[in-house]
Amino acid sequence: MWPKLWKTEVTVVMLAASLAGCATGRYTPLGETEKDEIQQLKENAYRVEYRVSAFTSQEQLDRYLRQRCAELTLREGYDFFHLARRADMLGLSRRTAMTATLYKGQKPVGVADLYDAKDVLAETSSILKSD
Secondary structure (H helix, E strand, C coil): CHHHHHHHHHHHHHHHHHHHHHHCCCCCCHHHCCHHHEEEEECCEEEEEEEEECCCCHHHHHHHHHHHHHHHHHHCCCCEEEEEEEEEEECCEEEEEEEEEEECCCCCCCCCCEEEHHHHHHHHHHHHHHC
């Protein structure tokens, strides 16, 4: 009985370890996104969604979402972005969607939690290199 039970436990542990190891995945660049992950709401506002496995930390998901928004900001010819209206869902996967408002030129005064797209990409690039 013990050898059979032991084999089952080892198999479960190995399966869990392998799933946890690959479940967090890697960052998916903006160019590889599905159509429903980026939705233009108005000229300078987008609904941006990022999906990961349920095993990915909230911190990692937030980093991926900021990176996606930074790429979108630069692709559309803007410099800064502001994130608002967060919607999180957790099930078999973890999803976060936010409204990103994009700004050009000088950094707007009076807009809290404004991100410089180039700074975000530089930061995430250095983090990915150290991982």
